[in-house]
Amino acid sequence: MEQGRSGRERGRDETPEERADRLWVELLQELRVAQTGVQVLFGFLLTVAFQARFAGLSDTDRDIYTVTILLGAATTGALIGPVSIHRLLTGRRLKPETVQWASRLTLVGLFLLLCTMASSLLLILRLVVDDALALLLVAAMVVWFVICWVALPLWAHATNPPGK
Template identity: 75%
Template sequence: MMRQDNGSRGHGRDESEEERADRRWVELLQELRVAQTGVQILFGFLLTVAFQPRFADLSSTDRNIYTITVLLGAATTGALIGPVSFHRLLTGQQLKPQTVVWASRLTVVGLFLLLCTMASALLLILRVVVDDSLALWLVAGMLLWFVLCWFVLPVWARITRPSEK
């Protein structure tokens, strides 16, 4: 049985705007749990690198790449934890739909920053392991792979979805 005032506005579900926001919030939290775990492990690893004996042997270029990587990792962490702050500070303010929108935007920013962090970390590691020019090609290949998986395929699926009747 369909409700008369379902508030779904063509979203394919019989739910109010608040119910939709609640569902989207739960889905976003699940996505963030996955991303945050990976970011925390990567960031924790990055923080320990400076205290390793071989760190002193790194070139100034590699130290600069390391510094940029740590800053990108910190920015990524901030963006992916930001939705938690939004939720906590706005709970009870009747702003759930807006909170979900802003948290979703922060998550996309966090994914972009994670892409940059991963590329930078790979560059740092691969410069130590292989020739510099090979390292650049390998990082470029991985960067393309991440962009394909994280951005191109979802956008392609969105564009090519069957039209609603």
């Protein structure tokens, strides 16, 4: 293990199982944040079809709404999926693999969340501004999410190599 400036070893001295346990707890904390947002968004989307103004939506807006609802459901499934994976594999001595699979499913869920957010924004902004501006605003927000969720972590990873 590499030593830091203080002369002490950096990093953790943990077994693969201990590391998997720690990573699992960290993943659950991350999922709690994402799941709460998805549940609020999806719950709101489910109520839209019951609003009086829904009947006046164009066919295009109804199609966007349908895609948005399906994306919201897929996002919910992906972000709750790690709990099911963990529950079904508990006791099988697959914790490191479980963490890896759950982590991958979480990344899929975050991608689906990005798509759900973009679709939701498009649906709402088409009702507020003209179509061209709606598309431009949605594209700008997608870029913002990609900066926050992908570019910044990748930049931090690239500029802070392990053991630094």
